[in-house]
Amino acid sequence: MTLIELATKAKEAKYEIALLSTEVKNKAILAAADALEKNSAEIIRANAIDMANGEKKGLNQGLLDRLKLDEGRIKGMADGLRVVVELEDPIGKITEEFDRPNGLKIKKRLVPIGVVGVIYEARPNVTADVFGLCFKTGNAVILKGGSDALESNNAIVKVIKASLQENGLPVDAITLIEDTTRESTNQMMRMNDYIDVLIPRGGAGLIKSVVENASVPVIETGSGNCHIYVDYDADIDMAISIIENAKTQRIGVCNACESLVINEQIAASLLPALNSKLREHGVQIFADEKSRSFMEGSDAATEKDFATEYLDYIISVKTVSNVDEAIAHINKYNTGHSESIITNDKENAEKFLSGIDAACVYVNASTRFTDGFEFGFGAEIGISTQKLHARGPMGLLALTSYKYTIYGDGQIRK
Amino acid sequence: MTLIELATKAKEAKYEIALLSTEVKNKAILAAADALEKNSAEIIRANAIDMANGEKKGLNQGLLDRLKLDEGRIKGMADGLRVVVELEDPIGKITEEFDRPNGLKIKKRLVPIGVVGVIYEARPNVTADVFGLCFKTGNAVILKGGSDALESNNAIVKVIKASLQENGLPVDAITLIEDTTRESTNQMMRMNDYIDVLIPRGGAGLIKSVVENASVPVIETGSGNCHIYVDYDADIDMAISIIENAKTQRIGVCNACESLVINEQIAASLLPALNSKLREHGVQIFADEKSRSFMEGSDAATEKDFATEYLDYIISVKTVSNVDEAIAHINKYNTGHSESIITNDKENAEKFLSGIDAACVYVNASTRFTDGFEFGFGAEIGISTQKLHARGPMGLLALTSYKYTIYGDGQIRK
Structure with a gap:
């Protein structure tokens, strides 16, 4: 599928996911956690290919360590998802409510952002983490992982998609872009009609490139002097x-x-x-x-x-x-x-x-x-160093937007 | 001065303005309102040059009408500033407060965004409006108006700067970029080290251009199907x-x-x-x-x-x-x-x-x-059609960010 086709499916899925109840979302995240553990052998097999390629390519020990998955780390990913289930679901919450003299009743309601794009490097655990946080907040997610982790990411996404399907939920809640070329990244960064926000996770070079090239709104993360x-x-x-x-x-x-x-x-x-x-x-x-x-x-x-x-x-x-x-x-x-x-x-x-x-x-x-867990948010999608939308450690709230719902009885503007 | 020099001064000013008390800010905005009325003859003279140029250039009646300033419209601008004085100052407000088990006390505090860049077309009243909203929220503002309104904008900014100076306040709280070329706009849109947010105000073409070309975070406004x-x-x-x-x-x-x-x-x-x-x-x-x-x-x-x-x-x-x-x-x-x-x-x-x-x-x-005044915000910097940071009518709150202030007594991370 082309990037546009993938993004179209994600956009269709977002409308459906936005309306899911907390109960349904939690059930799906728990099922995904179980599925990851159940299919750990398959994931580890895929990861072994990435590891072998990485060694051949001469990746340094630090990168290889970040890339590696074993039973323990897969259990860690699954437990990470289970933690997200325990967190309060912000979606639907009315954060403000006010009446106007003309009788209009205005309620500010927390809603999902929509389609969240995440561009990251060779840490496959991000794949499951980001899915959990985005799904809990009713967002569809499009993932662009590094080429070094492609097999691992693919295996993880396949397991999550299968688990969503078993639960009768939209499999396009999570999408992995398999084309890891720079062209496809550049295209993704300019898909304003499909992607509502981009969150880069990785080194300074990656983040700078996204900030400079994206037309989709970006949450800048990470760099800390x-x-x-x-x-x-x-x-x-x-x-x-x-x-x-x-x-x-x-x-x-x-x-x-x-x-x-x-x-x-x-x-x-x-x-x-x-x-x-x-x-x-x-x-x-x-x-x-x-x-x-x-x-x-x-x-x-x-x-x-x-x-x-x-x-x-x-x-x-x-x-x-x-x-x-x-x-x-x-x-x-x-x-x-x-x-x-x-x-x-x-x-x-x-x-x-x-x-x-x-x-x-x-x-x-x-x-x-400075950390989402240390701040008690229970999870972290990153640490924002910009001033728009979210600043500092970002928990579930950073993955929400709001809409005004307005109740009238025929009001027109004079 | 070059754009970098102007932006450096605005950045220096932002630290000072961020710390001003509500009382000082209100006094300065009232003084600016009075100064606009007192110097209306000069502003109208400058506007007459823009109007004559506009007619020569063949601007349509709608544009000429938006461009025109007279005593009544200048009074309108001044009264707009006086309305902003009456609004509650959000800066410094603690919106959340929580203690951690290790004894850290965390307070989330509303702060100015910093330097706000506004790119707009031929409506000189925007110049005063934007200054009032930004100054009230402790932000410095860099304005890039259309070439058709250059003389009018210059006259307005001059009056406001003189009024700030008389009050012993940083004149670089407001900066007008006089170079109205496309190159200077492009440069402005990529000054991430100086400008914290860009707000385009104008037609669909202007907004699209800013969204596509800016690396500075943008709040997209305006287009409504x-x-x-x-x-x-x-x-x-x-x-x-x-x-x-x-x-x-x-x-x-x-x-x-x-x-x-x-x-x-x-x-x-x-x-x-x-x-x-x-x-x-x-x-x-x-x-x-x-x-x-x-x-x-x-x-x-x-x-x-x-x-x-x-x-x-x-x-x-x-x-x-x-x-x-x-x-x-x-x-x-x-x-x-x-x-x-x-x-x-x-x-x-x-x-x-x-x-x-x-x-x-x-x-x-x-x-x-859908309008800041109709919603009771008392003012409006625009209507956001994106999902990050602010959505819908944007009042003073949209011009704020936050920081976490954390009080410890020697805590280190284990």
């Missing part, structure tokens, strides 16, 4: 513990800390100890002149360091003379993701919370908490 | 009155009715009378075969008619055998704007409200009510 600012009066132990956590607990994630901003009044008492702690983890440090003298073994930071999301055991350090300077520095270099201040000064904390332009702004906590 | 479906048991007088209103009260607007869907059971009793009423207004009718026999003087409708937003004294008519068929027809041809059902059947009304994919879905009322 996150800062921690240590204020003049911060608790030194707390600062070191939070920075250690935010930098080293998991380096490859978007909410990891990439850059430190240090009040120069606290530099002498904080930095030598912090330096030792970071060295224990093998963190390489690019520091400005004032901080370098307190951080043995550090290298000189350039402008480029402050703008880099390392996703590695590397961090940059910048000294400032006050919180205003810290805010200005962070607003200049951050990606609107997560920023934290370590302070005991309540006024400075509020200044930081108000002045920083980012999805999540913390006082005395690690940036690593 | 609105339908009225008359169900089998509708009140005939009500149906005629609502259709007359929605089609003829104002033809050039996006919430005007462009297409009728008629249950064939009611065709014989409704259509002859409706035909006479529409003929009184000189409405040309393109009807399908079944309805044509009841509508003397009508022409045969083609597929293209059902897809056309006429914005004229023209309407298309399609017969269907039931509400499901009506919903399917409307979902196929509508633009997601406003659709209405005229019925006494409550079940069909609910079916229509649930099944129709549009921003505003009416029962027994004219589609002409």
Whole structure:
């Protein structure tokens, strides 16, 4: 089938799925979870082909690890779906209700977005995750996975489609685009008549390409050049513990800390100890002149360091003379993701919370908490770094839109 | 100044404006309103140049009328600003608040979007309107008006900037791009590092161009192929009155009715009378075969008619055998704007409200009510026909984003 034919079917399916009751949707998601487990052998067989191709192609260990599926990971996918079943269904909820002087009764009602397009890389578990979140919110989903995971994704989608069919539900609730060429991705990104939103999930290159080339509305996710600012009066132990956590607990994630901003009044008492702690983890440090003298073994930071999301055991350090300077520095270099201040000064904390332009702004906590599960949303479709529609961790609500339903008795406009 | 220089200044201003109190913002908007009235002679002089150029260029009467400014219209602009002052300021409002088991206290806080870009055509009143709405919500605005209104827009922006300066506020809260070439528009649409959202206001061509070419997130507005479906048991007088209103009260607007869907059971009793009423207004009718026999003087409708937003004294008519068929027809041809059902059947009304994919879905009322003022929002930045961020009439809330502010006492992620 051509992309247009696939998208037409998804669009037809969306009208049907939008009207399903919570009960029917939950039953279908549970059935899909069971089906994934039941057909795990088949999925693992398909995955083995991807793995063999990946090894032949010389994919690095990290990518191969993300690609790999086994019984445990398939159970993880199934359990992920079961968690979604437990979440409250936002669809149909009336979020506002008001009457007009002319007698019109207006109700704002949560509805599915419609057809959600997801472009992602070589993580086949995304396939099941995204299906669960979209189906629960009454959306049809069109998936464009990386070519490295094609066999695995295909196997997963086949199992889910078969399970939907057994339950008498539209199989086009989930569609995998098998053509993994760049042309087909480009075409998908411009199908405004069929796809209501695009969510790219993957590295910075993928996201940039989607933002630059899509005419379909995009929710930009992922990139995080996150800062921690240590204020003049911060608790030194707390600062070191939070920075250690935010930098080293998991380096490859978007909410990891990439850059430190240090009040120069606290530099002498904080930095030598912090330096030792970071060295224990093998963190390489690019520091400005004032901080370098307190951080043995550090290298000189350039402008480029402050703008880099390392996703590695590397961090940059910048000294400032006050919180205003810290805010200005962070607003200049951050990606609107997560920023934290370590302070005991309540006024400075509020200044930081108000002045920083980012999805999540913390006082005395690690940036690593920016996450749908940590926020208690029970699920996550991604972390938005844009300001439209959804910002920060996105749970089920981010997959909804609304409509106004208006009840009249013959009103006309004068 | 280059576009980048202008945008850099707007970006700097946004951080300052975001922190202004409601009182300061209101005072500045009132001062701008007064200044517009005080400097009306200068604005009218500038407008006279645009008008003379427009006449020389052969702009049609409709465009010239939209372009023209006089004392009354300038007072209208000023009063529009005064209305915005009366509206509740959403910025800073905490819309959600929750604690996590680890002690983190999370507050979701409404914040400005940042820098709002507006691309519009030859209506200089938009310049003041947009400034008021954006400034009230703490946003900086970059305006790209049509070349036909350049002198008028320049004069208005100059007055507002002078008024901001007198009040000690950042003059870069409002920026007019004087370079009205297509290249500068294209550049503006791709300034993701400076502009947080683009709102095109104007005809279908302008909006399509922005949607297709922008990499900055867009809120799509305006296009309305609105339908009225008359169900089998509708009140005939009500149906005629609502259709007359929605089609003829104002033809050039996006919430005007462009297409009728008629249950064939009611065709014989409704259509002859409706035909006479529409003929009184000189409405040309393109009807399908079944309805044509009841509508003397009508022409045969083609597929293209059902897809056309006429914005004229023209309407298309399609017969269907039931509400499901009506919903399917409307979902196929509508633009997601406003659709209405005229019925006494409550079940069909609910079916229509649930099944129709549009921003505003009416029962027994004219589609002409889709409007920020009619909805009681007190102002309108446009009517969104997309599903992300804002849908339907957009008031001040559509110009806000949110951030999560998170209070901890040393939490790190395990």
